[in-house]
Amino acid sequence: MSNIESTNAEQKPRSNAWQSALTVVQEAEPPFIPAGAHAMTVVVEFPPGDPGTPPHRHSGPAFGYVLDGEMVFELEGQPARVLRAGEAFWEPGGDVIHYQDGNNRGDIPVRFTVTMLCEPGKPMLTLVDEEELVRRKNRRAPGTD
Structure with a gap:
């Protein structure tokens, strides 16, 4: 007997596919979630070769997933890395600078989704x-511009 019960006794069983349909793409423990945070999910698409959003920060943690293409992802204190379709990323938000989220490819767009917990x-x-970028240059990973 299953530990899961139906609230509708007359409901006929469906397939069992839902039991194996879930794939975990990332788990994270953000250092904080702003009090009263609201969530915002966006889809971002940059054309081929686009450098992406200028250096920025978020007021709370952000969690993302690359849908198509390749993104250059760089957070303060970490070397830039390339994320490809099917890979997840996250950032803690707060005082951490997000340096890069641009398209790594010159021939195809990059498209990714991000859920942000905003203050x-x-x-x-x-x-x-x-x-501020000049003042915090020493916090950027070696070998980056």
């Missing part, structure tokens, strides 16, 4: 100005 009343992302 109430704060924008989804905030661009980082040039002065």
